[in-house]
Structures are given as structure tokens and as C-alpha cells.
Amino acid sequence: MSDAWIKPFEDNMAPAEMIIVPVEGYRIWHAQPSLLLKSLTSNILWNPGERLEATCSWSSCVCKSPEWRTPNYNLLLYGSPGRDMCSAGIYGMKTFQQGLESFDLEVRMHERMKEPESRVVFGKVFLWGKLLECERGSRAQYAYPSGFYNTSDISAYLAEIYRVPLLAFKLPNLHGTRLEAAIRERQH
Numbered sequence: 001m002s003d004a005w006i007k008p009f010e011d012n013m014a015p016a017e018m019i020i021v022p023v024e025g026y027r028i029w030h031a032q033p034s035l036l037l038k039s040l041t042s043n044i045l046w047n048p049g050e051r052l053e054a055t056c057s058w059s060s061c062v063c064k065s066p067e068w069r070t071p072n073y074n075l076l077l078y079g080s081p082g083r084d085m086c087s088a089g090i091y092g093m094k095t096f097q098q099g100l101e102s103f104d105l106e107v108r109m110h111e112r113m114k115e116p117e118s119r120v121v122f123g124k125v126f127l128w129g130k131l132l133e134c135e136r137g138s139r140a141q142y143a144y145p146s147g148f149y150n151t152s153d154i155s156a157y158l159a160e161i162y163r164v165p166l167l168a169f170k171l172p173n174l175h176g177t178r179l180e181a182a183i184r185e186r187q188h
Helices: 004-010 071-078 096-113 155-162 178-186
Strands: 018-031 090-093 119-133 137-149
Touching (some): 018 096, 090 119
8 A cells, every 4th residue: 555645644643653553443334234333434344353454545636636736726625725635545533423423324324225135333433654634533454354243133143253242232321312212213
């Protein structure tokens, strides 16, 4: 893999920012009919037993084409003339609540779009290698699932396939809510 996605940040990175021990975050995936996980925003599959390595697939990204780094382009694309960074990396959210909100949103979108070919999966992810802390979480060079919450009838199968724990999903403040009903329905 090319490290181009992180190059704009490296001048400001201390050696300690190369993370050897993984950081854990929260993440949402789609489970394909084959029970392989797929990233939400790309067609990248997460293979069991293999770390995922970050890549930038955007051909006109600033990490590949420095000539794109102009204030006008940055203003158009990012809303800020000073922003000229690649958004590649494997994301993990900081808090359980952020993950739960993202899970709820994705479940509602799937219900509206009636997409039975894939299921929404909520879990934890290990992130390591070159790591960038962001406002809502982190972006990393490498990642692997570290556990799946028991939110559907396939959660236990995924935990077995990826050799990670099945995590309890008990939240007293969900009692009687639409999200609780959706989770209970998916567990059967």
C-alpha cells in the first residue's frame, strides 16, 4: 500500500503516533450474503483472519495529485481553502453512543431502501499502524474487527467466522424504543 494518504500529516507526526498496540473503536459494516463484512462507503471486503490495510481509491485525491491542492479546489470540495487532506484510512468511532447512533441510522436507511442482500452489523474494531485522531474517532492504516454486538440473527456466525467475541447488547434506556424492537426482530 502507498502511504500517500497520510503524507500531508507526517511532517507534524511524532514517532509515538505510529501505534503498535491497537486502539479500539466502534464501527458499522454491511454483512454480505456470504457473511463477509463490507465497508459502508466502499466495496472493500474484510476477510476473516486478515488485517485490512487502508488505501485511497479516489484518483484526484490530494494524496496522489499535489496539483489539486489549490485554495479554490479545497473551498469547493471541503468548504475550506486551507484543507488539503486525503480522507482515506480505516475509521473507528470514539464512543459506543456514536456507534449506536450510526447503527440506528444505517438500519433505518436499509429498511427504507429494502436491501435484503446485506445486513447492518455493529461492533468494535482494532485500529493500528499510522493513526490520525479525528473529532469523532480515528483513522488508521490497519484494522480488524475486535467483536460484534448481538444485534441480529447472524451476529454469532460472524463472531465465529472472524474469531472474535460476541458482545452483549443490553441497554436499559432502549426499553420500549423502536431501535430495541428492530434489534429484537433481527435476533430471531
